[in-house]
Amino acid sequence: MGGPEIDRLVGLLAKLPGLGPRSARRAALKLLQQPDTRMLPLAQALVEAAKAVKHCHICGNxxxxxxxxxxxxxxxxxxxxxxxxxxxxxxxxxxxxxxxxxxxxxxxxxxxxxxxxxxxxxxxxxxxxxxxxxxxxxxxxxxxxxxxxxxxxxxxxxxxxxxxxxxxVAHGVPMGGALEVLDDGTLSTALRARRPA
Known part of the structure; x- marks a missing residue:
């Protein structure tokens, strides 16, 4: 594609949830086309977050x-x-x-x-x-x-x-959900968890 640096960038991006190899290549291309306005601020935000963010000792957030x-x-x-x-x-x-x-x-x-x-x-x-x-x-x-x-x-x-x-928490019919497209488990849970109208 364009050298080991680009391959490494694409490989790391592809490990993120929701990004496969094709999406990772598109994201990498967008970042590389505007490094000063997209890539460098992202890199700086990643470093700052890695240093500052931690788990709350009380709740785990x-x-x-x-x-x-x-x-x-x-x-x-x-x-x-x-x-x-x-x-x-x-x-x-x-x-x-x-x-x-x-x-x-x-x-x-x-x-x-x-x-x-x-x-x-x-x-x-x-x-x-x-x-x-x-x-x-x-x-x-x-x-x-x-x-x-x-x-x-x-x-x-x-x-x-x-x-x-x-x-x-209750489980069941989502807002705007049509009954005919719901799976059997969701529909039966919704009926069991019914409450007065």
Missing amino acids: LDAQDPCTICADPNRDRSLICVVEGVGDLWAIERAGAHRGLYHVLGGVLSPLGGIGPEDLNLGPLLTRLADGTVTEVILALGATVDGAATVHWLSERLAGAGVAVSR
């Missing part, structure tokens, strides 16, 4: 400060903790503005096939957070997958004696 801005915000509802699989899920819920409490990032879900067991999840710090009695409800916001459902079941059992209410 990624932020430039520890505790993170969410944990440090005195206006958050400290009686609610929303448990998510990863930081991307936390960011999605924050973007939606749907939760004004705190979070806890598990760092994965139980997956026997993937080799992820209970000891691989970030559960200890959550149990520590529940011990002082401030938290009254834990919301389990895990994906509607087999592994997510297994993790919700396991967590519900683990949290049963913690003196907090345990709930889970």
Whole structure:
């Protein structure tokens, strides 16, 4: 294509989620065509983020400060903790503005096939957070997958004696979704999770 530097750039870009080799080549070409306005600012932002961003020791979020801005915000509802699989899920819920409490990032879900067991999840710090009695409800916001459902079941059992209410996010028909195009699992879950109109 154009030398080992370009091949390395394309190879690194192709490792990012959502970018295959073709998309990575297009992105690399865009960056290389305007190095002063696109590539160098991106490189500088990457270096700064790599140096500054860290995991929050309380919830597991990624932020430039520890505790993170969410944990440090005195206006958050400290009686609610929303448990998510990863930081991307936390960011999605924050973007939606749907939760004004705190979070806890598990760092994965139980997956026997993937080799992820209970000891691989970030559960200890959550149990520590529940011990002082401030938290009254834990919301389990895990994906509607087999592994997510297994993790919700396991967590519900683990949290049963913690003196907090345990709930889970609803799953079902998406806004604007037509019933005829939904998969069987989503449709049956939506019917089971129905509520008064």
